[in-house]
Amino acid sequence: MLLAVFSDIHGNRQAFEACLKMARAKGAERFILLGDFVGYGADPEWVVDTAMELVARGAIAVRGNHDQAVNSSAETMNAEAQVAIEWTRGRLDRAQRRFLAELPMLMEDDGRLFVHSEASSPQRWHYVRSTADAAKSLIATPAHITFCGHIHRPALYSMSVTAKMTSFVPKTDVSVQLLRGRQWLAVLGSVGQPRDGDPSASFVLFDTVSCQITYCRAPYDVATAAGRIRDNGLPHWLADRLSQGR
Amino acid sequence: MPKSLVKAGAEIDGFTIGECVHAGGMATLWTVTHPGIDMPLLMKIPRVSEGEDPAAIVSFEMEMMILPRVAGPHVPACFGTGDFAHQAYVVIERIPGATLYKRLPDLPLPYDEARQLVAKIATALADLHRQNVIHHDIKPSSIMFRGSGEAVLIDYGLSHHNHLPDLLQEEFRLPYGTAPYMAPERLLGVRDDPRSDLFSLGVLLYFFTTGERPFGEGETLRAMRRRLWRDPYPPRALRAGYPPWLQEVVLRCLEIEPVWRYPTASQLAFDLTHPDQVKLTARAERLKRDSLGVAWRRRFNQGVMQPRAKSDVAAQIASSxxxxxxxxxxxxxxxxxxxxxxxxxxxxxxxxxxxxxxxxxxxxxxxxxxxxxxxxxxxxxxxxxxxxxxxxxxxxxxxxxxxxxxxxxxxxxxxxxxxxxxxxxxxxxxxxxxxxxxxxxxxxxxxxxxxxxxxxxxxxxxxxxxxxxxxxxxxxxxx
The missing domain is CATH 3.40.50.620 (HUPs)
Structure with a gap:
């Protein structure tokens, strides 16, 4: 089965639509959503509604720190993220907020672990910035493959049976076989706010039979997404950074 | 790890096992057949039992990732892989004949024969580099020839693919490979420069035309590190009558700094195909190694060498x-x-x-x-x-x-x-x-x-x- 995995959509309707369209065109049969549906972008309602629909039809979804912040003021965030979250809170209705509140921290499916930040202590929202961070996450789970997001920059780590690590920046559209002899940590880029210098939306396809992962990029209408952020009075930097991909 | 399922007559994923044709240190090779594949096939099985070198596993993983990604006449065609969860194997086309290793008793070869042989290998390397793969183990036993004449590069256990994770990057404390052929930058942990293969091919060309290995056979790290600062004897010092153009080519391949070597395997193949067009420099005339003073300066100035930019195989080929x-x-x-x-x-x-x-x-x-x-x-x-x-x-x-x-x-x-x-x-x-x-x-x-x-x-x-x-x-x- 071909899985399409999305992370860090952040209320960016144009980016999410482009990714869904591309994933469906490539034959994706099941959708996985790694959290951070809201925050930063100007279309949280549409994004959450779409996620709810996908989940009703069998998609897997887990919770991100922005999703949690919508329902709890205890989450600390930087000033711009905080402004965006408060704005988002006012936009979502009760059902949408409840959907976000009830999302699980992690989900496991046939040897694959899905989590927003990393597996060693998911509720602490640590970033996977280095091989050492990746090793910590991989040691914490027996799963063959862990999929996570949070850092908005694609990376692929592996750990051999002798605990030797490898790190790699995946090349767009080149599939990599995730060999069964080792554990893998697939860190996804962001759908709605890429920060790796490429403004196009980032997601992943995973073939469960051949065990091949492919990092994909979907170009989308950045100008409209940025314009909606400005029109709604959100901090301008949140709009500007979309065209720079950082 | 499950016990090996491989024995004559057994069937794995539709492949019927025939006889064992080779039992090496890292792997065994078996003939196999498959309905619908009308070509002699080999199944390569890694040695993974207790006490075996973990390098065998990692190299095998690398081969499993790379072999299905490469194509063309210069690589063995790959027909299937199985991973370590069940029975690890790769099935590749069986190339008839022997590797270039069989030619060692005939060394040194006539210059023109060696030139043509190495030109074919350089052409094969160019094709491999174009597919974003650095071989990293170019030596006589990794090279075969098809009946139609093309060189085929085998054994991808130490290779690097620019678009795939490099499983060997942190695996070994010491550089892994075949000591006499290893490029100096490999000793510094560099695995992403395709010109490392040109150095190895230079060693092969030197060996095949003089009968001597330019850096000896030393396997110790100390012996290997000498090549970071000590240049080999020019071939003309070993064989009077060694053609200057050939020495030019050999010594350019063996330059310590990758930037002084040929920029691509295609350009090396070009010179070997047009020996009369090789531009002779001071390299062609050299009869002695660099003076000790020069060598010692290199030895003690290594730390001040400029940091290397990360190399991108495709970009380097595209710019050359x-x-x-x-x-x-x-x-x-x-x-x-x-x-x-x-x-x-x-x-x-x-x-x-x-x-x-x-x-x-x-x-x-x-x-x-x-x-x-x-x-x-x-x-x-x-x-x-x-x-x-x-x-x-x-x-x-x-x-x-x-x-x-x-x-x-x-x-x-x-x-x-x-x-x-x-x-x-x-x-x-x-x-x-x-x-x-x-x-x-x-x-x-x-x-x-x-x-x-x-x-x-x-x-x-x-x-x-x-x-x-x-x-x-x-x-x-x-x-």
Missing amino acids: PILAIALDTVEGAPELNEALRVTTERILATLPSARLACLNVLKLNRIAIDRTLDEQGSNKHIDRLVALRHWAAPLKLDESRLSVHVLEAVDPAAAILEFAEVNHVDHVIIGARQGSFRRTLLGSVSAKVASEASCTVTIVRPPRMAGDVAEADDGEAAG
Whole structure:
């Protein structure tokens, strides 16, 4: 089965639509959503509604720190993220907020672990910035493959049976076989706010039979997404950074 | 780890196991058959039992990732892989014959035989590098030849694929590979430079033409590290009569700094195919190694070497293409030849490692017997070589980046196309003859080259003058 995995959509309707369209065109049969549906972008309602629909039809979804912040003021965030979250809170209705509140921290499916930040202590929202961070996450789970997001920059780590690590920046559209002899940590880029210098939306396809992962990029209408952020009075930097991909 | 399921007669994923044909330190090789695959096949099984070297597993994983991704005549075709969850294996085409290792008793080989052999290996390497793979274990036992003559590179256990995770990156404290052939930068942990393969091929060429390994057989790290500062004896010091052009090629491959080697395997293959065009430098003349002073300076200045930029195989190949410019030095209009030079200059300006082959076709008559001398009695072939060099002089290209060729042929377009094919030319630049009577009569050379070449072709026309419009428009896409 071909899985399409999305992370860090952040209320960016144009980016999410482009990714869904591309994933469906490539034959994706099941959708996985790694959290951070809201925050930063100007279309949280549409994004959450779409996620709810996908989940009703069998998609897997887990919770991100922005999703949690919508329902709890205890989450600390930087000033711009905080402004965006408060704005988002006012936009979502009760059902949408409840959907976000009830999302699980992690989900496991046939040897694959899905989590927003990393597996060693998911509720602490640590970033996977280095091989050492990746090793910590991989040691914490027996799963063959862990999929996570949070850092908005694609990376692929592996750990051999002798605990030797490898790190790699995946090349767009080149599939990599995730060999069964080792554990893998697939860190996804962001759908709605890429920060790796490429403004196009980032997601992943995973073939469960051949065990091949492919990092994909979907170009989308950045100008409209940025314009909606400005029109709604959100901090301008949140709009500007979309065209720079950082 | 499950117990090995492999024995004669067993079946794995539709492959029926035959006999064991090789049991090596890292893996065993079995003949296999599969309904629907009409080709001799080999199944390679890693040794993974208790106490085996963990390197065997990692190398095997690397092969499982790389073999299905590479294609073409210079690699064994891959028909399936199985991973460690069940039974690890790869099934590849069985290349008949022996590896180049079998030739070791015959060393040193005649120069010309070694030249042709290594040119074929360089061509195979160029093809592999183009597929983003660095072999990292070029040595006689990794090289075979097809019946049709092409070199085939086998064993990808130490290879690096620029688009795949490098499983060996942190695996070993010491560099892993075959000591006598290992490039110096590998000792510093560099695994992403395709020129490491050119160094190994240089070791092979040195060994095959002198009978001696340039850095001995030392396997210790200390012995291997010497090559970071100590250059080998020039081949001419070992064999009087060693051709200077060959020493030039060998020593350029064996340069300590990768930037001083050939930029690409294609350019090395080009020199080996045109030995008379190899630009001789001080390397060709050397009879002694560098003085101890020079070597010691290298040894103790290693820390101050500039940090290496991360290498990208594809980018490096793309910046070092082989360009061919086809010129009509006899009948070509001066303004066209000038326009060709301007275009060539612009292309070369962005490609500091490109090399340029200037071509001229000496047209042969279909029926009449050709004379090598012109009406004035001077040699046409040599005249044209001189004219080509004269045309190229303003480009101020280093001699090692320039070559000139006069092709003799009845059909000029076919000759240019063949040259481009044989020499793996990346880009042909050719002029369009404007509204000429000859073109109407004979058909267009540039149009044929443009439509039939397998590489990029740029067609150049001289700048259009006011008043020329009607005539120039008359000429279709290519002249």
